[in-house]
Amino acid sequence: MKTYIVGGAVRDRLLGLPVVDRDYVVVGATPEQMVALGYQPVGKDFPVFLHPESHAEYALARTERKSGKGYKGFTVHAAPDVTLEQDLSRRDLTINAMAEDGDGNLIDPYGGQRDLAAKLFRHVSAAFAEDPVRILRLARFAARFTDFRVAEETRALMQQMVAAGEVDVLVPERVWQEIARGLMEAQPSRMFQALRDCGALARLFPEIDCLFGVPQPPAHHPEIDTGIHVMLVVDWAAAQGYSLPVRFAALTHDLGKGVTPPELWPKHHGHEAKSVERVRELCERVRVPADCRDLAVAVARDHGNVHRAQELRAATVIELLERVDAFRRPQRFTEFLQACECDFRGRPGYETRAYPAPAYLMQAFAVARAVDAGEVARATAPDKVREAVFRARAAAVEAWKLTL
Structure with a gap:
């Protein structure tokens, strides 16, 4: 019985990165032996055990045989005669197929260290093609390791997998899990580029894929291409360290431009309402969590109003604040403004340009929130309270605007 550290921990140590999680493979043991040593079994699809003290995961060395469609269609074989090299051979990328023994010696049967040096x-x-989740994982790694590239033979294999319909059987929850993790990496645009290069983006997120090649007015969008703009926006959100809901809203704010008839290009009048519809459809299909969905809908609907905030009447400002639920959820209002600023900044030359809208709306919100709704309610008939509070807030904002 021998134990090895495998996968990402080995890769990250060689790259000089912090090692957060350590995965272990045990060679030459049976489940019964692991239990006898105090390990707690937790694996459903294959034998995985928790260490009795550290609670780290230890998996028995195993091989897999494709037995059906999708990422669950496998028959797993775990036995004492399975070697470390056999276990490593079923992993996705060479940089994730290395191991270390107890003395710190590197076991690298598939050239992972070489590909790390080549940033590849x-x-x-060929077993890579048996699990479509690996396309998503590779794309996520592209967003994390921003100076790596995909080997040509690997890209060709991914294209074959897409053509064979493998990504079409991925369950929505797993798609969202990988995309959400990729959005939280350093440069999310690289994830979507990797998916687009192999054709998977069109199958998984056609609403995003169709934005590429759609022009916008050059006066407001020097980058012109809507797809490029969205990638700049989501990368800006990542560079600011913003939350997952903000990054998802940045990704989806302009989906409506993908359905503008070509004869109307480069203008996209009314794209906000279309964007809301497309965001809702995407979120339903991929099972996007409510916090991400709700912020994305708000940003898709109202980012244009934020950009022209100083032109809005006081009553319109209050309507905007109510639509985004600012009075009950001020933190989400902050995230809403962050996503709208990402839209503004995601254009060449706009990175340092003055953008007073968020501060202006935040001040207007503070003024409106300072209105004593309880006092207004006590002086108003019950069926008129909502309207009276609205008028009082609008009047306060109007008075504040006169001081600017």
């Missing part, structure tokens, strides 16, 4: 994502074997 390369599949270990």
